[in-house]
Amino acid sequence: MNALFEDFSASNAATWKERLSKDLKGITFADLSVTDRNGINIHPFYTSEDELKTNTAIFDHKDWTICAAVKVLDEKMANKKALNELQNGAAGLCFDINSRVDFSVLLEEIQLAYIYTQFNVYSDIDLFLSDWKEFLAAQNMDIEALDCTINFDPFATLLKGGAELSEGIKNDFINLFAVTKSISVDAFIYQNAGANSAYQLACCIAQLNEQLHWLDKSGKLIALKKVSIIHSAGTDFFEEIAKLRALQILISNVMAQYNINPKVTLHIETSDTYRSAFDSYSNLLRDTVAGMAAVLGGCTSLLIHPFDQSINEAGEFNSRMSRNQQLIFKEESYLGQIADASAGSFYLEKLTEQLAEIAWASFQQIENDGGLVASFEKGIIKETIEIQAAQWVQEYKEGKRVLIGVNKYVNAKDEPKAQKQKEPNNKGLDIINLTEEII
Secondary structure, three states: OHHHHOOOOOOOHHHHHHHHHHHOOOOOHHHHOEEOOOOOEEOOOOOOOOOOOOOOOOOOOOOOEEEEEEEEOOHHHHHHHHHHHHHOOOOEEEEEEOOOOOHHHHOOOOOHHHOEEEEEEOOOHHHHHHHHHHHHHHOOOOHHHOOEEEEOOHHHHHHOOOOOOOHHHHHHHHHHHHHHOEEEEEOOHHHHOOOOHHHHHHHHHHHHHHHHHHHHHOOOHHHOOEEEEEEEEOOOHHHHHHHHHHHHHHHHHHHHHHOOOOEEEEEEEEOOOOOOOOOOOHHHHHHHHHHHHHHHHOOOEEEOOOOOOOOOOOOHHHHHHHHHHHHHHHHHOOHHHOOOOOOOOHHHHHHHHHHHHHHHHHHHHHHHOOOHHHHHHOOHHHHHHHHHHHHHHHHHHOOOOOOEOOOEOOOOOOOOOOOOOOOOOOOOOOOOOHHHHHO
8 A cells, every 4th residue: 555655745734835836826825824913923834843742632631511501599499490491401500699698499409419500699608609509418418528618719800800808708719618628710800891812821820920929928729639721712713722631731830839639620611702793693603613622622511501592591491402502512413432632733732822822921921010909900801802802803804804793794683672881890800892992
């Protein structure tokens, strides 16, 4: 068989570039290269000649957990929704907790030992923790044995313009850690505020570093068993895959500085920046791209937000569509059958490497400025993200970027509901929606 190829000479990158210029009548390789939002030059093709430090798999898990969001306003109604989600394909539940809840009602007939649960706590964390421990004791369950994330991140609250980092909040954080032996880094806000991928990563690991520093100073770091990272995925398909792969490299780098090796989970939610009120069904396509990128990037759990959540409350139809998108990924596209399918792709490996390097340099700059909190309080992080967001929006307004149905191929019959005018967030990061910014 090898004899068939003896008469053919091997091609290299230079040969392909020469052929490209000839076939395209003078258009060169450099002419076809573009610079992305992160300052990275994206080339028309990549080969084994591109300098890669590694081309091995970054993560070794194949599958992920399909999650559904449950807003807890009434425990009985929330329980009904949760059971419906589980019975129809979800294997993880993300509860939004805004007040004290009765866990015996909320979690009735839900088998916590067999699913992933995430509690996003926006109420009194001490009261939540007391009730949670009491419920688990009554059920004879060990909190550390459950696949559960209690999302209480004081730094995320600060970034949103919320409570300052008082000694009381720090004590709440330490008290929660004493029970769970885990921490949660909620970095979802950066993409929704318009940060580019590299800066999202830099801020995320700076946020992680702040929490690890708190634990280290309190002498509790050695007890850390699990780190939950909550992040977002957008519609720049290849860039999002590379971003999440790079994130896992960066997390390992940070952990190495502390000489620790806890279990790391990566919970991804689809971004809200691209969710259009115009022809909301087009969001199904956007969510599909973002969701696939999250899976291929190595998420351990994924929540796809309802496609029309900007104009409607979550109902059975939009919730079913969010679940079914992931079921198609898993059962029909077999994305859960291979770990790190991107490993070995010259382009994605190179992009992963470049994003990680730029993000690490930005992280070091944040640390030189005093860390995440100090940089935020000085206005550096807010100003940097606002500049990146403004440039991003301007590219859409000028037509350099396309959002189908919003700045190109607009349906004249679209009549989206009016959105409430948002006041600028003087303290925290401003959340943007491209539809509202472009029109």
